Amino acid sequence: MHETILQNISRFTELTEEEKSTFLSLLQYKKLRKRQYLVQAGDICRFECFVTKGCLRQYYVDDSGQEHVVMFAIEGWWTSDMYSLVTGEPSLTNIDALEDSELLLIERTQFDILLQKVPKFERHFRIMLQRAFVSHQRRLIENMSLPADQRYCRFIERYPEMEQRIPQKQIASFLGITPESLSRIRSQYQKKL
Amino acid sequence: MHETILQNISRFTELTEEEKSTFLSLLQYKKLRKRQYLVQAGDICRFECFVTKGCLRQYYVDDSGQEHVVMFAIEGWWTSDMYSLVTGEPSLTNIDALEDSELLLIERTQFDILLQKVPKFERHFRIMLQRAFVSHQRRLIENMSLPADQRYCRFIERYPEMEQRIPQKQIASFLGITPESLSRIRSQYQKKL
DNA sequence: CCTACAACTTAACATAGATCAAGTCTTTTT
DNA sequence: AAAAAGACTTGATCTATGTTAAGTTGTAGG
Numbered sequence: 191m192h193e194t195i196l197q198n199i200s201r202f203t204e205l206t207e208e209e210k211s212t213f214l215s216l217l218q219y220k221k222l223r224k225r226q227y228l229v230q231a232g233d234i235c236r237f238e239c240f241v242t243k244g245c246l247r248q249y250y251v252d253d254s255g256q257e258h259v260v261m262f263a264i265e266g267w268w269t270s271d272m273y274s275l276v277t278g279e280p281s282l283t284n285i286d287a288l289e290d291s292e293l294l295l296i297e298r299t300q301f302d303i304l305l306q307k308v309p310k311f312e313r314h315f316r317i318m319l320q321r322a323f324v325s326h327q328r329r330l331i332e333n334m335s336l337p338a339d340q341r342y343c344r345f346i347e348r349y350p351e352m353e354q355r356i357p358q359k360q361i362a363s364f365l366g367i368t369p370e371s372l373s374r375i376r377s378q379y380q381k382k383l
Numbered sequence: 384m385h386e387t388i389l390q391n392i393s394r395f396t397e398l399t400e401e402e403k404s405t406f407l408s409l410l411q412y413k414k415l416r417k418r419q420y421l422v423q424a425g426d427i428c429r430f431e432c433f434v435t436k437g438c439l440r441q442y443y444v445d446d447s448g449q450e451h452v453v454m455f456a457i458e459g460w461w462t463s464d465m466y467s468l469v470t471g472e473p474s475l476t477n478i479d480a481l482e483d484s485e486l487l488l489i490e491r492t493q494f495d496i497l498l499q500k501v502p503k504f505e506r507h508f509r510i511m512l513q514r515a516f517v518s519h520q521r522r523l524i525e526n527m528s529l530p531a532d533q534r535y536c537r538f539i540e541r542y543p544e545m546e547q548r549i550p551q552k553q554i555a556s557f558l559g560i561t562p563e564s565l566s567r568i569r570s571q572y573q574k575k576l
Numbered sequence: 577c578c579t580a581c582a583a584c585t586t587a588a589c590a591t592a593g594a595t596c597a598a599g600t601c602t603t604t605t606t
Numbered sequence: 607a608a609a610a611a612g613a614c615t616t617g618a619t620c621t622a623t624g625t626t627a628a629g630t631t632g633t634a635g636g
Contacts, residue, residue, distance in 0.1 A: 309502070312505040331443045586629080
C-alpha cells in the first residue's frame, strides 16, 4: 500500500530512506465504503488524498440539483477540494467513493511539516500542480472544441481502465452530456467496429 | 513598470531589497505590437510572461481551423504555454497581443536560478499555480453547468475591465459560443436594464 | 429466490446555440 | 479621402444534444 505512493512520488523526486519514512509517517490511512463521502460540499477540506485502492469521484451539484463530475481518482491519483484546501473556505464540491476504497491522507498541517523537513517536496508538488493545470487546460479546450462523440473517444483512449469500471452515467457527467446521449454515442461506436 | 511585478509578487511573498533586485535582474523586457505573436503553436515555449501593459490572448486552433480562446492576460497577469514549458514539447497554443503590450519575461533557465538563489519563490509559484488550477476548475464546471447567457454574466462580473476593452468576438470565443450568439445575448441583456 | 431499485437503451419530441447570409458601422490601409 | 477589411447585428434555418417517457436488463437486499 505504501509502495504505491512511494512509486508515485518517485516519478519526479528521489527520496532517501529517511525521507521516505518521514513522508510515510505523516500520512493517515483511511478506508471508504462505496457511496461514502470523503468530503461534502460545505466542509472545509484540510487534506490531500492519495488513492491506493478503489475509485473516488469529485462532483459539483449546481443550483438546479444537477450533478457534474469534475474528476475521477483511481489507484495512483491524488484528489481533494483544492479550492477549499487553498482558501480555507467551505468546499464547493463533494468527493465520494464509487467503489470500496483505501486512501492515504496528508493533512495540511502535516503537509507544512513535510515541506519544512524535506524541502524538495516543494518542487515535487509544484511539478504535480503544473501537470494538473495543463491537463485541466487541455480538457477545457477539448470540451469547447470537440463534439460529444469525440470527447468520449478521447476519454476511452486516455483512461481505458476507467472506462471499464466506472458507470456510464458518471462518465456521461464527466463528459458534460446526459446518460442518454452517451448511450446513443456508444451504440453508434459499436456499429463502426 | 517593475513596480507592477513586485506588487504582484508581494501578494503572497515578502522579499528583501536584495531578493527583489535578484528577481528583477533575471527578467527580460519585451514590447509587443498589436497582433504580434509571443508564442506560436509549434514553438517551444521557454518562459513565463508577466504583462505590465496591454493585453494578450492565448488561443488554440482546432483541426477545423476554429480559434478557441484559452485565456486573456491584462496588466498584472501571468501567461505562457504551460504545457510546452513543462514538457519541452512544441506548444499547442498561440499567444498574441490584442493591444500594444509591454511584458516581462522570465526564462526557464533564469527561473531555475531564481529558485536556487531565493528558495521562497518555490512556495510562491506553488501558490500561484494552486490558484490558477482552482480557477480553471471553476471555469470548467461553469462551462458545463451554466447556459451561455449566464456564463457571460459571470464573465463581466468577474472581469469588468476585460469586458470593456476586449473585442466581443474574442470574448465569445472565450465563453465557447459564436459571436452571433454573444450579440443576441447582449441585446437581451440590454432590454432587461 | 423474489422484489425493488438502479443502470442502461431506445424512441419521439423540444431547444439552445450553430450556421449561413445580408446589411451596417468602424477601423485600417492605400 | 476612398477603398478594403474587419466588427457587430439581425433574421432564417439547421443540428447536436437535452428532455420526457417507456421498456429492458442487471443487481443488491430481504
